[in-house]
Amino acid sequence: MLQITLPGDLNNVPFHTYYMTVSGHLNYTFYGNYMAKKHKSKVEHLPYSEAAQAYLACNLDLELAVSYLIEQLTAAGELENTVIVLSGDHYPYGLTDEEMDELAGYELERKFEKFKSTLIIWSGSMEEPIEVDKVCSSLDVMPTIANLMGLTYDSRLLAGQDILSPSPGLVEFNDRSWISDLGRYDAAENVFTPNPGVDIGNDYARNTLRRVNKAFEYSAKILEYDYFRKVLK
Numbered sequence: 001m002l003q004i005t006l007p008g009d010l011n012n013v014p015f016h017t018y019y020m021t022v023s024g025h026l027n028y029t030f031y032g033n034y035m036a037k038k039h040k041s042k043v044e045h046l047p048y049s050e051a052a053q054a055y056l057a058c059n060l061d062l063e064l065a066v067s068y069l070i071e072q073l074t075a076a077g078e079l080e081n082t083v084i085v086l087s088g089d090h091y092p093y094g095l096t097d098e099e100m101d102e103l104a105g106y107e108l109e110r111k112f113e114k115f116k117s118t119l120i121i122w123s124g125s126m127e128e129p130i131e132v133d134k135v136c137s138s139l140d141v142m143p144t145i146a147n148l149m150g151l152t153y154d155s156r157l158l159a160g161q162d163i164l165s166p167s168p169g170l171v172e173f174n175d176r177s178w179i180s181d182l183g184r185y186d187a188a189e190n191v192f193t194p195n196p197g198v199d200i201g202n203d204y205a206r207n208t209l210r211r212v213n214k215a216f217e218y219s220a221k222i223l224e225y226d227y228f229r230k231v232l233k
Contacts, residue, residue, distance in 0.1 A: 026094025079124035
């Protein structure tokens with residue numbers, strides 16, 4: 001995909017390209033997944049089950065794509081002028097809980113931790129790595145990049161917030177559970193658990209839950225009242 005499209009992009013600098021890959025998707029076997037079979041020899045020595053090996057194998061195509069991207073940007077003299085953003089959009093739901101534990105190296109907490117991933121924002125012009133330890137979701141990627149690039153945007157059209165802002169992180173789950181920089185709320189159990197060492201009153205959990213409920217309410221109204229049509233007139 002990159003081999004076909006990237007040369008055209010590099011002829012039109014500056015450029016913006018969005019790639020969505022499904023090469024790492026299930027099923028995770030060496031017989032029903034061409035991508036996994038393609039890279040089987042590179043993973044079969046690993047001490048994992050076949051499904052875990054196949055998951056790693058089929059994701060090697062993404063590794064090759066990113067390597068190719070960096071090579072071509074370097075050759076074109078554009079690596080230091082390009083920002084690369086890499087984000088996963090879900091956990092590997094083609095694996096069982098036990099197979100995900102294999103890859104993690106320990107037993108994952110099921111409610112929240114299996115959703116944990118890493119957002120990578122990188123440019124060849126960076127002098128050293130910077131780690132931001134803050135919860136965020138895919139909704140927060142666009143406003144973060146827009147602010148980093150100095151782009152003007154209408155915040156009324158976005159549900160997320162700039163990850164690098166001083167605002168505390170908050171991630172909402174579809175059952176109205178949530179996780180923040182201070183703790184996590186399990187909607188099924190109606191229990192808020194503060195992070196270790198955090199001393200916080202009950203008002204924080206109640207106020208944050210109210211905010212999450214309002215976000216769901218307004219999201220439904222956006223569709224019900226065709227909000228974007230009115231805003232973009």
